[in-house]
Amino acid sequence: MAAPLMAVTPMINAATFNTEDMASHDHWQSMTLSLGNEEHYRAVETHSYSDATLSLNASPGVCDLPWLEMRVTLEQQQGESRAVKLVPARLRIDEQPIIDTMAEFITERGDDGFYAHFYLSDLATLMADMRQGEQLFLGFDQQEREPWYMTFSLQGADAAIARMLVKCEGDEAQQ
Numbered sequence: 001m002a003a004p005l006m007a008v009t010p011m012i013n014a015a016t017f018n019t020e021d022m023a024s025h026d027h028w029q030s031m032t033l034s035l036g037n038e039e040h041y042r043a044v045e046t047h048s049y050s051d052a053t054l055s056l057n058a059s060p061g062v063c064d065l066p067w068l069e070m071r072v073t074l075e076q077q078q079g080e081s082r083a084v085k086l087v088p089a090r091l092r093i094d095e096q097p098i099i100d101t102m103a104e105f106i107t108e109r110g111d112d113g114f115y116a117h118f119y120l121s122d123l124a125t126l127m128a129d130m131r132q133g134e135q136l137f138l139g140f141d142q143q144e145r146e147p148w149y150m151t152f153s154l155q156g157a158d159a160a161i162a163r164m165l166v167k168c169e170g171d172e173a174q175q
Contacts, residue, residue, distance in 0.1 A: 019032075020034055030164050042057050043055060054070050055070075056127065057069065060168060066165075071115050074114060101120055136152045
């Protein structure tokens with residue numbers, strides 16, 4: 001299941017997509033990303049950090065298989081597209097049980113950020129919890145160093161995720 005998602009994901013990051021039909025939902029936004037005839041749908045949180053975003057993304061034809069990613073802005077444009085490393089990660093919504101998973105850190109040539117793509121076996125449950133929760137906590141293992149933690153607001157996630165899914169499914173129905 002992760003392979004088809006990862007096959008779609010890098011194409012979105014590597015190209016500069018047009019942002020259309022943007023709507024604000026408290027700390028979240030929903031939007032359509034397009035490039036030519038290609039469209040994707042995103043629910044994104046840009047409120048918690050000035051240099052990081054958390055997003056759920058969906059593509060027509062696989063709307064039932066959205067993917068979760070985090071982007072962190074770096075100081076310079078990256079010279080190559082590559083998978084930097086795979087690290088153990090933890091996710092938790094509010095007081096829900098911790099979800100142990102893996103995150104792949106990826107850079108894209110010409111992009112000033114790095115992306116963390118999460119390998120999740122039960123994204124549907126995580127999304128349901130996100131739509132009802134207040135905060136999403138992330139932790140990344142860094143071998144000998146202290147873990148790296150981040151916290152994202154979920155205020156508005158319900159409306160943003162709902163709109164992303166409705167737009168994606170509407171696009172699928174038109175095909």
